[in-house]
Amino acid sequence: MKRGIFITMEGPEGAGKTTITHMLGKALQEEGYQVLLTREPGGVPIAEQIREVILNKENTAMDPRTEALLYAAARRQHLVEVVMPELDRGGIVLCDRFIDSSLAYQGHARGLDIEEVYSINKFAIGGMMPDATFFFDIDPGEGLRRIQSNGEREVNRLDLEALDFHKKVCEGYQLIMNRWQDRFIIVDAGRTIEEVFEETKAGLLNLLKESGR
Numbered sequence: 001m002k003r004g005i006f007i008t009m010e011g012p013e014g015a016g017k018t019t020i021t022h023m024l025g026k027a028l029q030e031e032g033y034q035v036l037l038t039r040e041p042g043g044v045p046i047a048e049q050i051r052e053v054i055l056n057k058e059n060t061a062m063d064p065r066t067e068a069l070l071y072a073a074a075r076r077q078h079l080v081e082v083v084m085p086e087l088d089r090g091g092i093v094l095c096d097r098f099i100d101s102s103l104a105y106q107g108h109a110r111g112l113d114i115e116e117v118y119s120i121n122k123f124a125i126g127g128m129m130p131d132a133t134f135f136f137d138i139d140p141g142e143g144l145r146r147i148q149s150n151g152e153r154e155v156n157r158l159d160l161e162a163l164d165f166h167k168k169v170c171e172g173y174q175l176i177m178n179r180w181q182d183r184f185i186i187v188d189a190g191r192t193i194e195e196v197f198e199e200t201k202a203g204l205l206n207l208l209k210e211s212g213r
């Protein structure tokens with residue numbers, strides 16, 4: 001029985017999800033909250049192995065449905081091993097990407113259809129949708145420029161897609177946000193790291209307060 005709160009971070013490449021999620025984790029701990037930070041695809045050994053297969057630049061032959069199924073499989077394993085037990089304990093889980101990434105990337109940008117991808121993901125998640133989702137809104141070209149100028153970040157198979165693909169990802173996110181309006185909090189991620197962090201932190205503390213924490 002879920003008692004915790006499940007928050008996800010979404011957006012295109014280079015929007016700042018990982019940077020801000022780590023800053024939030026530290027800030028919440030300083031406020032006395034216990035918080036679990038995790039990510040998709042990955043977060044547990046089996047899902048990290050699936051991540052390596054999906055994102056490996058050599059795997060250019062990967063079929064879009066195979067890709068969608070692998071993300072869903074990684075998601076299931078991560079949920080069962082990490083997210084669900086933590087939520088059952090009443091914890092706060094901040095997850096860098098979740099189902100909306102599959103809907104935007106595989107469902108819309110790859111053209112598989114958002115409803116079809118939602119359908120296989122329903123099997124994977126068994127109703128475990130996020131309580132709230134922060135969407136880091138940035139121009140996709142600007143996001144790609146950010147990751148290209150970060151020499152430490154390894155470029156993966158999805159990063160190598162053309163700008164048009166990343167524009168479709170953003171279009172997909174818009175469709176998803178229209179469908180699940182109540183769940184999304186949109187943050188202008190084109191500002192400085194400090195500005196994005198302060199706004200996201202205020203939104204998150206508000207959610208925690210509303211949930212009685």
Ligand SMILES: Nc1ncnc2c1ncn2[C@@H]1O[C@H](COP(=O)(O)OP(=O)(O)OP(=O)(O)O)[C@@H](O)[C@H]1O
Pocket residue numbers: 011012013014015016017018019020146147149150189190191192193194196
């Ligand atoms: N608001 C910002 N302004 C300028 N640079 C930023 C900002 N936020 C993050 N960055 C930088 O952009 C790069 C990408 O950031 P980050 O890894 O947090 O993005 P992400 O959304 O998690 O990307 P991806 O989904 O592609 O992994 C990093 O080098 C980070 O330092």
Ligand SMILES: Cc1cn([C@H]2C[C@H](O)[C@@H](COP(=O)(O)O)O2)c(=O)[nH]c1=O
Pocket residue numbers: 013039040041071097098099100101102103105106156158159
């Ligand atoms: C969960 C998920 C992710 N993706 C894509 C999005 C990114 O291109 C990579 C993950 O890399 P990151 O540096 O950790 O953001 O995978 C996807 O296409 N579908 C998904 O469900």
